[in-house]
Amino acid sequence: MSARISFLKNPDPCNHLSDYKLRYGTDGYKSFNNLFRCFNDARIKIKLQGIDIPRCSYCSVYQKRLYICLICRSISCSSHILLHTQLNKGHDIAIDVERSELYCCACIDQVYDSEFDEVVVSKQLFGLGMSVKSGADVVAVRSNKKRRLDSQLIIGSNFLVSPRDRREKWTFPLGLRGLNNLGSTCFMNAVLQALVHAPPLRNFWLSGQHNRDLCPRRTMGLLCLPCDLDVIFSAMFSGDRTPYSPAHLLYSWWQHSTNLATYEQQDSHEFFISLLDRIHENEGKSKCLYQDNEECQCITHKAFSGLLRSDVTCTTCGSTSTTYDPFIDISLTLDSMNGFSPADCRKNRYSGGPSVNAIMPTLSGCLDFFTRSEKLGPDQKLNCQSCGEKRESSKQMSIRRLPLLLCLHVKRFEHSLTRKTSRKIDSYLQYPFRLNMSPYLSSSIIGKRFGNRIFAFDGEGEYDSSSSSSPSAEFEIFAVVTHKGMLESGHYVTYLRLKGLWYRCDDAWINEVEEEVVRGCECYMLFYAQETVIQKAHKELSYQVISMADAFPFADC
Amino acid sequence: MKHSVNRPPTPDEDDVADGFEKDKVTLREIINVKLVESGEKENLMELVRDRLVECGWKDEMRIACREHVKKKGRKDVTVDELIRVITPKGRASVPDSVKAELLNRIQNFIVSAAL
Structure with missing residues (x-):
């Protein structure tokens, strides 16, 4: 690798370039300084004043590669550049108009000169709203318009690492740091x-x-x-x-x-x-x-663990058996059909929302689907305790206890055992930044089953009697893991929400993004935290100072 | 002059342009001027660039270039030679969907410019 870098750093200049530099130094390069025009994708073109479309001075063609002579500033196309050199002695070095790269007409090849590159890149940095020397002093102004700086970073000498990029990162909240990809990681x-x-x-x-x-x-x-x-x-x-x-x-x-x-x-x-x-x-x-406590006290379970309730009701006698299972995340089915789940459609009609929502799968639709009463097929007959026989039954899931951090996993990878195929569902899923989980709590679900009544059902009432209004059912999003690409090969990117701003963490790269970008992404895992947790975290404006009480906020849960 | 003669002509543009007198402003040029003036040309260039990256065309070309450089030896390859060798392959392998999209965009532009 080091051999390659040194090769890139010091390519031998051709004789013509050496001659040119001996005679003119870097003044020739600098005279072009005000002709370079930067574009937001980090390309630099040469723009002559008063000429919109540069043409070859010999054949006035404009579609080909055009070169501008460093000495007389005449423009020639790739077919006539050699003629230009032959007619004008010493006019060997030219600049590619579209790319701002050096070209030796005598060698018919691209040539490289670090001093030329320095002139171009300093112009580029300047074009992005900063000067190289005062880069560190300029007050950080966060522009929403993100520019691609990749090409500069790739060149990568100290001088070329864009000060703007570095400075912006300094104003990011502490803790935001890129993670290198260690090979598909x-x-x-x-x-x-x-x-x-x-x-x-x-x-x-x-x-x-x-x-x-x-x-x-x-x-x-x-x-x-x-x-x-x-x-x-x-x-x-x-x-x-x-x-x-x-x-x-x-x-x-x-x-x-x-x-x-x-x-x-x-x-x-x-x-x-x-x-x-x-x-x-x-x-x-x-x-x-x-260990004598029934709930695990490890950090992961304290943070992520909740309790699911599943009710299996015999369709013949109506008796219900209930089981409770701990969970650390909820996997939601995403399919075109559950976007149309009856509950979802009803909700949309009820709220009079735009009809687009009815077609688009929503997170609430997925959660409704998750907590719906599901008829178990005839092949899944369960032994009913009151009938004493195997009966058809229906099953319904609900959330008995919400975790502090709620991880929702969207099943985008579907594996069909019967067809032995796998596919990725890449349809868009609409999700809210604030999520109220109270409709999916056991108290609400069981309550609904009995109609609109106010009394405690099956012991759910006293457990979280105030759950419908309790703030603990209000969740706020803090991270979204997205997946782009296909089943076999794709890329994961995380969006983080810190102090109300969104940041995109793409391996080593971190930048600030607009809300719309996050809303439009292909979410794969959604991380919500209880509102109180987020508010508390928000208050700790500087992350350095954390008192013991804040450090252990789940003493009461 | 030898080298310039060796170069294959850049496809179609020249053939079409040569059919007209040099001074005469062709329709192609009028459209080009309009595209540049309105800034649409930059947008189109960026679109094509993005599409070619997305569909893997760029990677394909990179591989082709690398292979050629490997074959010839690093010291003995010039940029011009690379362009000469790779351009025909590159033009031939641009996906039809990209061409169609670009054509569509240009058509739309012309329609909106004519109104």
Whole structure:
């Protein structure tokens, strides 16, 4: 690699270029300074005053590659540039009009000169609203108009790394740091970005509640994922903005889940589940004093775990058996048909919303579909306890207890066992930034089954009697993991919402984006947090100061 | 002059343009002037550039260039030669959908400019 870079840095100048520079120095380049015109995609063209469409001075053609002579500024097309050199001795070096690159007419080849590039790029930086020298002093002005700076960054000498880009990142909230892709690991980076900015997790690790220096597992020489996350949290909030490589976490995760230890692309939802499971295992063992409690006290379960209620009703006798299952995320079915789920249509008609909504799948439609009463097919007959026979039955899910952080997973990857095929559903799903979960709580669902009555059903009433108005059912979004591309190959990008602004985390690159961009994305995992959690996080304007009370906000849940 | 003679003519434009007198302003040129003046040409260029990246055409060309450079040896290749070798391949492999979209955009532009 280093050999290649040095090759790029010092290509031998041809004799003609050396001659030119010996005679004119860089003055010739500088005289072109006011002719360079920048475009927002970082290209630079040459624009002569009073000429809209440059033409070859010999054949007045305008479609071909055109070159402007560095000495006499006449324009020639690729067919006549040689003629120009032969007619005018010493007019060897020219600039490509469309690309602002040096061309030696005598060698018939592109030539490179760092001093020329310097003139062009300083013009480019200037065109983007900054001067090279005063770059560090200029007050950061956040422009919503994002420009592509890639081409400059690729060139990559110290001088060329755009000061604007760097400065903008400094004004980003602390903790925003790019993560390098370690070879198809965007699935991991996407999830890590969301987890690192989940307020309870952030507070847990930053307040040193799992300190890698004190961890008993680590001192015993065992692998410990929470320790690796501690390293990541330290790195992310260190204030350093250069992209970070979470290599040790990847390695550690591989050690824990050997079947997933490949450089292949993985599903970020699977990674999320597997990571939380491993943390739970590591954490749970070190905190065995909570074992008599029925609920796990590990950080992942305190943050993500909720309780699902599932009621199976016998369609013959009407008796219901209820089971409760903990969950750390809810997987929602996304299909064209559940966009039209009856509940959804009814809701739209009721609210008189625009008819477009009826066609577009919405998150509330998916949640309605998730909590609908579902008739189990004749092949899934269950043993009814009161009838004592196998009967057809219906099943309904509802949420008994909401978690602090709600992770909703949209099933975009569909695997059909019968057809043995997989496909990706890439239809758009509309989702709100504020989500009220009270319609999906057990109290509401069970209540609906009995009609509009005010009394406690099946013990749901006293558990969360005030749930319909309780603020704990109000959720706010804080991260969205999106998937672009196809089933086999695609790319995960995370959008984070910090202090009301949205940031796009695409591996190593982080930039601020408009709300519309986030609304229009192909969401795959949605991370919501209880409103109170977000508000609390919002108040901690500077992330550095976290009191112990804030660090442990779930003492009351 | 030798080198310039060796170059294949850039397809179609020349053939069409040569049919007319050099001074005469052709319809093609009028459209081009309008496109440039309105700034639509920049938009179209950007559109085509994006489409060609999306459909993998750019990667394909990059690979073709790399192969050619490898074959000839790094020191013995000039940009002009690359252009000469790759251009026919490149023009031939632009997907029809991209061409159709561009044509459609130009047609729309002409219609709106004529109104």
